[in-house]
Amino acid sequence: xxxxxxxxxxxxxxxxxxxxxxxxxxxxxxxxxxxxxxxxxxxxxxxxxxxxxxxxxxxxxxxxxxxxxxxxxxxxxxxxxxxxxxxxxxxxxxxxxxxxxxxxxxxxxxxxxxxxxxxxxxxxxxxxxxxxxxxxxxxxxxxxxxxxxxxxxxxxxxxxxxxxxxxxxxxxx
Amino acid sequence: xxxxxxxxxxxxxxxxxxxxxxxxxxxxxxxxxxxxxxxxxxxxxxxxxxxxxxxxxxxxxxxxxxxxxxxxxxxxxxxxxxxxxxxxxxxxxxxxxxxxxxxxxxxxxxxxxxxxxxxxxxxxxxxxxxxxxxxxxxxxxxxxxxxxxxxxxxxxxxxxxxxxxxxxxxxxx
DNA sequence: AGTTGCATGTAAGGAGTTACATGATTAA
DNA sequence: TTAATCATGTAACTCCTTACATGCAACT
Numbered sequence: 001x002x003x004x005x006x007x008x009x010x011x012x013x014x015x016x017x018x019x020x021x022x023x024x025x026x027x028x029x030x031x032x033x034x035x036x037x038x039x040x041x042x043x044x045x046x047x048x049x050x051x052x053x054x055x056x057x058x059x060x061x062x063x064x065x066x067x068x069x070x071x072x073x074x075x076x077x078x079x080x081x082x083x084x085x086x087x088x089x090x091x092x093x094x095x096x097x098x099x100x101x102x103x104x105x106x107x108x109x110x111x112x113x114x115x116x117x118x119x120x121x122x123x124x125x126x127x128x129x130x131x132x133x134x135x136x137x138x139x140x141x142x143x144x145x146x147x148x149x150x151x152x153x154x155x156x157x158x159x160x161x162x163x164x165x166x167x168x169x170x171x172x173x
Numbered sequence: 174x175x176x177x178x179x180x181x182x183x184x185x186x187x188x189x190x191x192x193x194x195x196x197x198x199x200x201x202x203x204x205x206x207x208x209x210x211x212x213x214x215x216x217x218x219x220x221x222x223x224x225x226x227x228x229x230x231x232x233x234x235x236x237x238x239x240x241x242x243x244x245x246x247x248x249x250x251x252x253x254x255x256x257x258x259x260x261x262x263x264x265x266x267x268x269x270x271x272x273x274x275x276x277x278x279x280x281x282x283x284x285x286x287x288x289x290x291x292x293x294x295x296x297x298x299x300x301x302x303x304x305x306x307x308x309x310x311x312x313x314x315x316x317x318x319x320x321x322x323x324x325x326x327x328x329x330x331x332x333x334x335x336x337x338x339x340x341x342x343x344x345x346x
Numbered sequence: 347a348g349t350t351g352c353a354t355g356t357a358a359g360g361a362g363t364t365a366c367a368t369g370a371t372t373a374a
Numbered sequence: 375t376t377a378a379t380c381a382t383g384t385a386a387c388t389c390c391t392t393a394c395a396t397g398c399a400a401c402t
Contacts, residue, residue, distance in 0.1 A: 002265045003361080009272035019381050032267040036363060041383055061370045061381050073275075080269055080276055080284065087291050091262045092175045094205040096253055097319055099182035101312035102246075103253055111253065118260055139274035142345050146270055146338045150331075157330040158323075165319045172315050176389080192353050209391060214355055234353050234398045 002086075004043050006033055008052060008068055008076040013140055015056045015067040018044050028144060031151060047072070097165070105173045109166045116162035123155040175259075177216050179206055181225060181241055181249040186313055188229045188240040191217050201317060204324060220245070270338070278346045282339045289335035296328040 006029060010021055018041045025035045044066060047053045052072035057065040068076070093115060100108040130148055135141065179202060183194055191214045198208045217239060220226045225245035230238040241249070266288060273281040303321055308314065 001361085002263075002268055006268055006271075009275065012272070012275050017381075018383090029268070029271065032262075032264050032271075034261055034263070034362095038364085038383075038385095039362060045383095059381095060372095061379095063381060076272065076275060080272060081280060085269075085287070086265045088207055089205075089262055089264045089266075090175075090207070091205050092259045093262075094320060094323060095175055095179055095202070096258075097323070098179075098202060098205075098316050099185065099249065099253060100319075101316045102182065102185050102249060107254060114258070137345060139346055142341065143271050143274045146273075146341060147267060149338070150267060150270075150334050153330050153334050154327075157326050161323050161326050165322070168315065168319060172310060173312055174389085190353075191355090207390095211355075211357095211392085212390060218355095232353095234351095236353060 002033055003035055003039060004047055004052075005076060005079040006035070007040065007043055007047060008072050008079075011053055011066060011068040012073060012076060015065050017059075017063050017065050019063070028147075032147065100169065101173070105169060108169050108173065112162045112166040112169060116159045116166070119155040119159035119162065123152060123159065126151045126155065175206055176208055176212060177220055177225075178249060178252045179208070180213065180216055180220060181245050181252075184226055184239060184241040185246060185249060188238045190232075190236050190238050192236070201320075205320065273342065274346070278342060281342050281346065285335045285339040285342065289332045289339070292328040292332035292335065296325060296332065299324045299328065 006025075007021060010016060010024055010029075016024070018037070021044075022035070022037050022040055025033075025040070029035075044053065048055065048066065050071075052069060052075050053066045054069050055064055056067035059065065096111065097115075100111060103111070126148060130152070135145070179198075180194060183189060183197055183202075189197070191210070194217075195208070195210050195213055198206075198213070202208075217226065221228065221239065223244075224242060225248050226239045227242055228237055229240035232238065269284065270288075273284060276284070299321060303325070308318070
């Protein structure tokens, strides 16, 4: 159950509407946790029912702004500090690699080269984010910076691995 | 839609029962794509209805063995070669990092140190797999080996990043 | 006779995706 | 007045998880 906690985390920083939250997902959070609008609006309703967030104001175009409650902050804290934390991750792109032996060598190598290319594109995009940001050093931004660095290191590692894997496939298949 | 394709991929290698497939998920595939038994049995029924797999034999204890059909191989091939491939991944562990600023410095550092520890444990487990395996070099095993190497590199990168991130948090928060 | 491992599922519910649907406000 | 953007949702469906449920076979 991560989406509700992601919303609580964003609202812990400042009040926001569903629309605002969706934009903040797209620019940043979506890299590690994508979310659809129907799901965000649905979760906001549930969180509100549970008293973890509350409507703090309304605006033009039936805008409804939510803020986190004390109960919400406690829930967020629990999620961040509980010991049995979920480290599972899923990647369809890696799953495919298990089955590359069913293709020809050329097709397999193509797949891995594409894998490398996608990761280099992502790396370039993240470098642009890093270079264009103004680093003021508030705690929120620092955590974003940590994730950004993870992205930089991770896409580099992935791209290099895919190059290596393409060579191994060429050699051994 | 990855689970049905994962099953097709495993059956492309050799016929197997739901039980067999579950064991093969646990030892290997589950790292990139976890699956529950209820889901596997359910998917097998669906794939069979669609004609992508078929019952190839029965055994003791109502064992039912499935094999992939030609239509199934075509479907698998399509999934592996289609251009608009899904590179999204989800990680609750990284999502949490976005919100470490809501904790104290000590708690944040604890989280990252635990992150590093988990990755070093995983690394050790993968090294054991690598060192205990007999490498005969058939195509199926080579693809497994590529994934294993991804795991080794990825957990190393993740552990080193977490060390680095813990230092940054200590310095800047 | 009892335990372990093999083998298959159902039921219920929550998480996530895709498509559809509506309406208000602002700027060109 | 038209288009873009802001803003909120519902409906239908699939995917995934957890808990429950059953029974056979082999070994001790």
